[in-house]
Amino acid sequence: MGRPIDARGWIFEVRDQSTTVERWLPIENLTKWTHNASENEETAETTNFDSKGWFEQDVMQRGGQIEVEGQYALDTKTGRQVEGQAYVDQFWGQRLGSDSRNEIRYRHDSQNMWVIWDATVTPDKQEGEVNDKTGWNATFTQCGRPRYEPVFTICKERNAA
Template sequence: MGRPIDARGWLFEVRDQSTYVERWLPIENLTSWTQNASENEETADTTSFDSAGWYEQDVMQRGGQIELEGQYALDSATGRQVVGQAYVDQYWGQRLGIDSRNEIRYRHNTQNTWVIWDATVTPDEQEGEVNDKTSWSATFTQCGRPRYESVFPICMERDAA
């Protein structure tokens, strides 16, 4: 029998498109996350007389959505919002049209493969009351087919020699 994994072990990062160097920014201070693997799924009813009274369908479109919630956090060294949250709020979340897409990747810390989505982001509510910490949240909607990338890319140069 398998062992359950901790929800706090999930890692989420966004790709920094403000630079030409590949750079992924961690989204820190998360307190909860939700993934809906069937968000935006569309089906076609294929039930016919031949179905003998049983429902049938084909999936015509797949989709997905990830909602992240956490605490608005400041970097102790700079006093500015932590980089992943700031990137979502101030850069990615302000872009429109063709520029509104970016990449998010995620995995559990026990896994050796990232799942990477081309996605759009909707920065969500920030709130708090007298004795609360300020909240932070964002919703990422999958665009197209996901891809997968090893955490530790295989060194091809050594094998080529």
């Protein structure tokens, strides 16, 4: 029997397109996420007399969506919004047309492969009440087929034997 994995072990990163060097920015301070693998799915009914009363269909379009919720966070060294959130709010979330596409990748910390989407982002509400921390939300909508890349460990400490 398998063991369940912790929801807090999921990692979400956005590609920084403001530089020519490949750079991924973590989306930090998340408290909740939702992945809907059938968002924007479209089907065509194929039921006919030969179906003998049983429904039939073909999937004509696949899609997906990830919603993340968290706390608006400031970098303790710079006093500015943490990079991943700031990138979504101030750079990616302000782009239109074909420029509105970027990449997001995600995986669980127990997995050795990233799932990478070409996506659009909708920055969502920021809110809070008297005794709350300020909330931060964004929705990523998959565009096209996902791809997969292995996780590369940059450096591992060796045990001195």
